[in-house]
Amino acid sequence: MSRIAFRAATPADVAALHPLIERAYRGETAKAGWTHEADLLFDERTSAEELAGLIADPERVILLAPDADDLVGCVQVARAGEGLAYLGMLTVEPTLQASGLGRRLLAAAEAEAVARFGARRMEMTVIHRRAELIAWYARRGYAPTGETRPFPVDPPRPELAFVVLEKAL
Template structure:
């Protein structure tokens, strides 16, 4: 799959796991994440994902981890999971220095197209940390709506990071496709 902006999309493989972990970590955690606008460094320390978690997605027959490349280099990724009548969108990461240039919008549109055409689902769902107002607004501009449905943040499970606040939860966002 290719797009006019010279992005290419492919299914991630086991060989991509370490590169994908590094990409996700760079987009969300630590000082490198501050080079983009999707950082969670003010809310969470520690890891965002790990090789085991990425490998599980790559190996899951109901999931697709899209590796997004430009000029042969990994620039972004996102997870799609087929969940019956809808798809779940997650693990969305764009290299920090490339954020804000429209890549995310293009990748999200490709993920939505894939889910609708390949899986025939009528809705995309995602969860976003409830205090991420700027990120939630980004998704709202792309047709997602807040449901007000919250699920607890996994406090105490360091696979998801070490929270710097005690008021974190995940809010469900949905979009008809």
Template sequence: MDTAPPQDAPELTYRDAVEADVPALVELVQSAYRGDSSRAGWTTEADYLQGQRTDPEGVREIISAPGSRLLAFERDGAIIACCQLEHRGDAAYFGMFAVRPGLQGGGLGRRILAEAERLAVAEWGVREMHMTVISIREELIAWYERRGYRRTGKTSPFPYDDERFGVPQRDDLEFELLVKELVVKDLQAAAEREA
């Protein structure tokens, strides 16, 4: 599914998100997962979740939380992707990962994930990356498995009673924990390949 970016593609840069980025980040995350705009990409959840994916308060919490970073990835000054990294002891948590729908499938997500793993090791010395994915998202889970993540079978309930996370359209949603062991030399080599 991923292909190499064109040789003349603008440079991808990233930085820590700030308060002024909140509206753009909410719109980005919403566009990647919910509503008709999300159907332009392959990460859509529109068939089984309606409503919002996040809100300004949720984004602000991630930006300001101790041990947490929300990275804004830009091309030509426009935010086109984001991800959250949170330090949790010997592991880092990877979340709020979104790539603008029209840019999905071109290798951008793979590059961002590799950089997030490298940063987690470099900054916090963690040995594992954790994330949760809705367990019925087989195509998305397979994408992560191709990048070294493994299913743990450990699940947590979807917050059905909290519309801040969306309005479920089915009653079998739950999150599954995916884990990847982070090996420093492997991450350095991967980051060099993706650059």
């Protein structure tokens, strides 16, 4: 992987961004990595329309990790309140997971939260059954707040509740 310069997504990036996220989170391709949800969820992770809406929202930014002609990662940062930002959709191409790109995306997201939104804290949600992923974030300074949130599906699936993690920036 060459040196990657992160940049904010634009509407023109949706066509490459959407399949990257689906490959990393769902289906057989996701199983090439270790951070997938493919054994828990079988629907689409997001839609092109939803991504276009996120990109258009001035209270959010999706940072992209382009490598040559390929998009290999992304992360979303959103204003979540006074001094608080939300981190979501941290995505790394499954075959590149464990390459250090996730750590670099996380650091870029934290810096962006401070610079763009004046954040002093970052929060995120992780499915409570994802112990390895929660441990990965804990090694990077994120701690459980004790709060849980329901997983946004209808009908509700309590076995997929989110835990809230937070880090001071």
